[in-house]
Amino acid sequence: MSTALWLAVMISALGTLLMRVVPFLWMQRRLDNDTGLNAMPQWLGILGPLMIAAVLGVSIVPVSPSVISWAATAIGLLVTLLVWWRLRSLGWPVAAGVAVYGMVQVGVALGG
């Protein structure tokens, strides 16, 4: 890489790091100085869970969208939800969902 390209990498990296760290430190200082959790704006507490929901929405799209992969996604998500409903944990629902999703994909690949 040329010097200019290295510089572009460094500026991008530093800018991204600052976007992650400065708001965090600002809020921590505000929490220390003010009135604990009340110092956090209400909109921020609402936006957090909604960001997670948005990441879910984006990640639902299969790597190679097709009728099979969409069906596998729907079945996999349903199984994940059912196992979560039963166990209320993080690990097993994910494992069950991936296993079922994989079985549908492999089953179709072997059958086809």
Add this chain to the structure above:
Amino acid sequence: MTQLATPTQTRAWVTGVREATPLLGGYIPVALSFGLVATQAGFTTWEAAVISTLIYAGASQFLFVGMVAAGSPLWLVVAMTLLINVRHVVYGPNLASWLPTSRHWPWLMHGLTDQVFALALTRLPQLPEPQRFGWFVGASLLAWISWIVGTVVGAIAGEELTARWPLLGEIMPFALPALFLTMVAPRFTDKRWALALSVTITAALFLALTGWNNVAIPLAAACGALCFYMIKFQPARHTP
């Protein structure tokens, strides 16, 4: 407050590593792809690894190498890379109240990606305070290291791997929606939240399907927030 390694924190570190493991299902295939794309765009394996180590933000890394390969002016490459990552601004403040003060945050926040944020926002409130620092270190380091290793493997052997096990690249990424579903599901606590979350998921899905991946997360979250503030349900009437 400076963090000292105690047995509790060591266990918390291990818990963080264990609980972040499902993230690898999504990280490794994307990192493999990035390594492959970067080498095809003319970067060496070492350069691809440095980009993954320092920038560490999936979408913007793809954009970075893509724009460089297309010959775009470097100021525009940097501007677009930073613009895509601007959503990270809201992640830190959301976690601030759950994490203890430490002089290590300026470098530890480097690990605050979409996925680590989502996992941390769900898990940190459930952990005892002394374990939160260790948990974050374990979870974020595992994710970061897997991203770098995935990039290197992708740059060296990506083409051969995807040719040999094409289904692996299809199945492993499903760990991400499955994980996020288990994080979002407990937040369907009432009609107002259920509607806002459903609108957000649907909007993000729609935007991703129409090719607006880069703005899908902040835009969909904004739609959900708008819905949360504008639509209020009457409280249920209780008969005596």
